[in-house]
Amino acid sequence: MQTDTLELDIWRGGRDGAFQAFELPLRESQTILDAVTEIQRTQDASLAYRFACRVGMCGSCAMMVDGIPRWTCRTRVVDVQRKGKRLKLEPLRNLPVVKDLAVDMAAFFDKWRDAKGYFEPGESPPADFAVVPPDSRERRAADVAIECINCGICYSACDVVSWDKDYLGPAALNRSWTLVNDVRDRGQTSRLEAVATDSGCHSCHSHMSCTAFCPKQLSPTQSIAGLKRETMRAALRGAI
Amino acid sequence: MNAARNAASNAAWTARLLVAQRATAFVLAFAVAIHLATIIYAVRAGLNAGEILGRTRGNALFLAFYSLFVVAASIHAPIGLRNIFREWANWRGRSLNIAMIAVALILLALGLRAAFAVYAA
Ligand code: SF4
Ligand code: SF4
Ligand code: FES
Numbered sequence: 001m002q003t004d005t006l007e008l009d010i011w012r013g014g015r016d017g018a019f020q021a022f023e024l025p026l027r028e029s030q031t032i033l034d035a036v037t038e039i040q041r042t043q044d045a046s047l048a049y050r051f052a053c054r055v056g057m058c059g060s061c062a063m064m065v066d067g068i069p070r071w072t073c074r075t076r077v078v079d080v081q082r083k084g085k086r087l088k089l090e091p092l093r094n095l096p097v098v099k100d101l102a103v104d105m106a107a108f109f110d111k112w113r114d115a116k117g118y119f120e121p122g123e124s125p126p127a128d129f130a131v132v133p134p135d136s137r138e139r140r141a142a143d144v145a146i147e148c149i150n151c152g153i154c155y156s157a158c159d160v161v162s163w164d165k166d167y168l169g170p171a172a173l174n175r176s177w178t179l180v181n182d183v184r185d186r187g188q189t190s191r192l193e194a195v196a197t198d199s200g201c202h203s204c205h206s207h208m209s210c211t212a213f214c215p216k217q218l219s220p221t222q223s224i225a226g227l228k229r230e231t232m233r234a235a236l237r238g239a240i
Numbered sequence: 241m242n243a244a245r246n247a248a249s250n251a252a253w254t255a256r257l258l259v260a261q262r263a264t265a266f267v268l269a270f271a272v273a274i275h276l277a278t279i280i281y282a283v284r285a286g287l288n289a290g291e292i293l294g295r296t297r298g299n300a301l302f303l304a305f306y307s308l309f310v311v312a313a314s315i316h317a318p319i320g321l322r323n324i325f326r327e328w329a330n331w332r333g334r335s336l337n338i339a340m341i342a343v344a345l346i347l348l349a350l351g352l353r354a355a356f357a358v359y360a361a
Binding site: 160163164192193194195196197198200202203228231232234235236240 | 250251252254255256258259262323326327328330332
């Protein structure tokens, strides 16, 4: 039986590495992550990459596939391979390479913290459960942006991140926006201050690369526009 | 603590600069339209320099309009320029702010001087 072959060029090494060519059988419904795993199991055990859930939940498997950031566990080879062409796999853009396809995500997560992308409960805990009506304006605004899996795809798609190493980036700002809409949160002023700095939401060019590539179909661009509005309002009120 | 205070004042400044940039953009949108319409009118009506000056000389409305235009442009342009320098030349901090204040003052001085010269011609 004749089997088709999948040819790949995979980045090896750190920042100063090189591409290495691999070949393996093309299989039905094979994902990019399947291909990388098969290479690691059968051809080169030293190939470094990252994954956990394999079902699009954990956000750890993102890589550049032919120059486009993708979640590789949910990307089928047949859907992205241009007819008979070799596939090129590289580590995510805008983050330091650890080795091969694995990047150091520390800066990415540090910026979530810097954007105050965490819940601030305040000094004294409320006596009872907070009731947040599902159809309230804030809850709906948060819902639209909430399903982020921290994959870093938007971060690597954003040119402003490449230009300004301090730019907080789409994912952190998107998370911050969900918290701005959390009526239980008690840290709103310091959060707005954190995202209104020179490297915060006002640096976004709204060119929507983040939104175009987010695998969860979120729109960090829209969340950032919300932050721009809220920080401007707060500045006009004199709150920040 | 100090870092937090720095971030806070940076944020306050950035947000206010943005407000100023938006507000002046609003003024400029009208001012540029009126400015262009006036140029087109003057050219199509075949006015020469003397005739134009005849209409602008001593015209307080003219002076008020172009002064507003100049002030808006002097605020608007350096804010945008500051962002471009930050992003493309990695220029930050005090020296950048001082340079941009200088740009604002130069634009203001040149612009007001020109407007007044036409008014007082
Ligand atoms: S819209 Fe903003 S955050 Fe998204 S890619 Fe463009 S500059 Fe980056
Ligand atoms: S916003 Fe989308 S692309 Fe960005 S980290 Fe979250 S899930 Fe990934
Ligand atoms: S492995 Fe978890 S999202 Fe791909």
